[in-house]
Amino acid sequence: MTKVAIITGISSGMGHAVARLFKQNGFEVYGGARRLDRMQDLIEQGIHAQELDMTDKISMRALVDHVVKEEGQIDVLVNNAGYGEYGPIEEIPVENAKKQFEVNLFGADQITQLVLPTMRRQHSGRIVNISSIGGDVYTPLGGWYHATKAGVDMWSDVLDLEVKKFGIRSTVVQPGGTDTEWATVALDNARKNLKEDSPYEPLVDKVDNLFGQMGFTATAEDLAKVFYKAATDKKPKRRYFNSASDHAMVIAARSMPNLYKFIISKLV
Numbered sequence: 134m135t136k137v138a139i140i141t142g143i144s145s146g147m148g149h150a151v152a153r154l155f156k157q158n159g160f161e162v163y164g165g166a167r168r169l170d171r172m173q174d175l176i177e178q179g180i181h182a183q184e185l186d187m188t189d190k191i192s193m194r195a196l197v198d199h200v201v202k203e204e205g206q207i208d209v210l211v212n213n214a215g216y217g218e219y220g221p222i223e224e225i226p227v228e229n230a231k232k233q234f235e236v237n238l239f240g241a242d243q244i245t246q247l248v249l250p251t252m253r254r255q256h257s258g259r260i261v262n263i264s265s266i267g268g269d270v271y272t273p274l275g276g277w278y279h280a281t282k283a284g285v286d287m288w289s290d291v292l293d294l295e296v297k298k299f300g301i302r303s304t305v306v307q308p309g310g311t312d313t314e315w316a317t318v319a320l321d322n323a324r325k326n327l328k329e330d331s332p333y334e335p336l337v338d339k340v341d342n343l344f345g346q347m348g349f350t351a352t353a354e355d356l357a358k359v360f361y362k363a364a365t366d367k368k369p370k371r372r373y374f375n376s377a378s379d380h381a382m383v384i385a386a387r388s389m390p391n392l393y394k395f396i397i398s399k400l401v
Contacts, residue, residue, distance in 0.1 A: 135159065135160070135161050136159070136160050136161070136206075136208040136209065137160065137161045137162075137163070137200060137204045137206050137207055137208050137209070138155045138160045138161070138162050138163070138164075138207075138208060138209040138210070138211065138364070139163050139164060139196065139197070139200055139207060139209070139210045139211070139244075139248065140152050140155065140162060140163070140164035140210075140211040140213055141164060141165065141166070141185060141187060141211065141212055141213050141214035141240075141241075141244065142164075142166050142187075142213040142214030142215065143164040143165065143166055143172060143175060143180075143182060143213070144166035144167070144168050144171035144172050145166075145171060145314060146311075146314060146315065146353050147213060147263070147308065147311065147353045147356045147357060147360070148164070148166070148211075148213040148214070149172075149175065149353065150352075150353035150354045150356070150357035151211060151213065151356070151357040151360045151361065152164050152175055152180050152182075153175065153178065153180070153357070154354075154357040154358065154360075154361050155209075155361065155364075156178060156179060156180050158361065160208075160209070161181075161204060162179075162180045162181065163180075163181040163182075163183075163196065163199070163200045164180065164181070164182055164185070164196075165182055165183045165184055165185025165192075165196055166182075166184075166185055166214070167184065167185065167186060168184075169182065169183070169184050181199075181200075181203075183195070183196060183199070185214075187214045187235070187236045187240030187241075187243075187244070188232070188235045188236060188240060190243050190247075193240070193243055193244045193247055194247055196244075197244065197247040197248055197251075201251055206251065206255055207248045207251045207252060207255075207258060208257065208258060208259065209258070209259045209260075209261065209364045210244065210245060210248050210258070210259075210260045210261070211261045211263065211360060211364065212240075212241035212244065212245065212260065212261065212262045212263060212285075213263045213360070214236060214237075214240060214241075215236060215237040215263065215281070216233070216236060216237070216315070216318060216319075217233075217275065217278045217315055217316075217318060217319030217322065218230065218232070218233040218277055218278060218319070218322050218326075219274040219275050219278060219319040219320060219322050219323035219326070219340075220274060220277075220322060220323045220325075220326030220327070221273075221274060221323075221326070221327070221331070221333040221336065222276045222277070223333070224326060224327060224328050224331060224333065225276075225277065225326045226326065229277075229322075229326065230277040233277050233278060233281055234277075234280075234281055234284070237278075237281035237282065237284075237285065238281050238284045238285055238288065241262060241285065241288075242288065245260055245292070248260075249296065249301070252296075252299070252300075252301045253296075253299045253301065255300075256299060256300040257300045257301065258296075258300070258301040258302075259301070259302055259303075259304070259363075259364050259365075259369065260289075260292065260296075260301065260302070260303040260304070261304055261305075261306060261360060261363045261364050262285050262288075262289040262303065262304070262305050262306070263285075263305075263306050263308070263360070264282045264285040264286050264289070264305045264306065264307050265282045265307055265308055265309075266307045266308070266309045266374075266379050266382055266383050267279050267282045268282035268283045268285065268286040268307060269283070269286075269307075269382075269383040269386045269387055270382050270383060270386040270393070271386075271397070272340055272343065272397060272401065273336055273340055273397075273401055274323050274333075274336065274337065274340050275319070278319065285305065286305055286307075289303045289304065289305045290303075290305075290371070293371075302369045304363050304369045304370065304371060304372070304373065305363075305371065305372050305373070306356070306359055306360055306363050306372075306373045306374075307372055307373065307374055307379065307383065308351070308356050308359075308375055308379070309349075309351065309374070309375060309376065309378070309379035309382065310344075310347050310349035310350075310351065311349055311351045311352070311353065311355075311356055311375075316344050316349065320337070320340070320341050320344065323337050323340070323341075324337055336401065339401040340401055343400055343401055351375050351376065355375055356375055359373050359374070359375050
């Protein structure tokens with residue numbers, strides 16, 4: 134029987150790549166994003182794409198109901214949609230922080246609530262939550278972004294405890310620096326969130342420079358393979374990483390928090 138996957142945020146980057154990979158591996162793939170025009174190539178490849186707003190439960194319900202009506206099953210949900218709203222905590226509008234939580238955490242929760250009844254009825258399912266090493270490591274200006282990803286991590290762990298008895302598993306992928314649009318969007322948002330004559334403007338320049346020096350080399354296609362493994366492993370792990378260095382950064386930040394904070398403060 135053909136398996137069915139729902140993937141959010143498929144218009145670009147990792148979501149776009151993972152939608153293609155699932156399709157290539159025989160899945161019936163459904164997904165969406167805000168801009169339908171950026172998904173035309175996926176539609177041409179047989180992927181069922183539609184407009185999807187992760188802040189609108191009606192939009193999410195339309196997607197899930199369409200899948201259940203067409204396929205009668207949901208085997209995998211990949212909660213990929215998300216973005217970086219960077220900016221100094223003193224100046225970033227709270228409305229922008231709330232929106233980031235709406236997309237990165239509450240949106241994932243809402244669509245998960247919608248797929249769980251189907252997964253429980255079939256007594257199987259996998260929920261793959263795309264977090265970030267930024268749920269454990271952090272830089273200045275990313276306070277609200279890091280908070281959303283730390284929230285995704287904890288939320289997924291609790292969800293896994295609750296649904297495992299129904300044959301469903303929830304797991305987390307923590308990408309590190311990736312050669313996608315993410316860093317550009319995050320720093321563009323940081324500059325937009327600066328007030329006039331902000332004392333934090335030099336800090337934005339320093340963080341921008343730091344990101345540039347990191348030389349993000351992992352591709353969206355590299356991460357798509359990790360997403361797929363998290364979705365198909367017979368015995369899913371609690372966390373998945375693209376590289377040993379990503380995993381090492383998380384271990385260092387968690388086990389030596391004072392040293393990590395000292396090093397970051399020297400870099401910016």
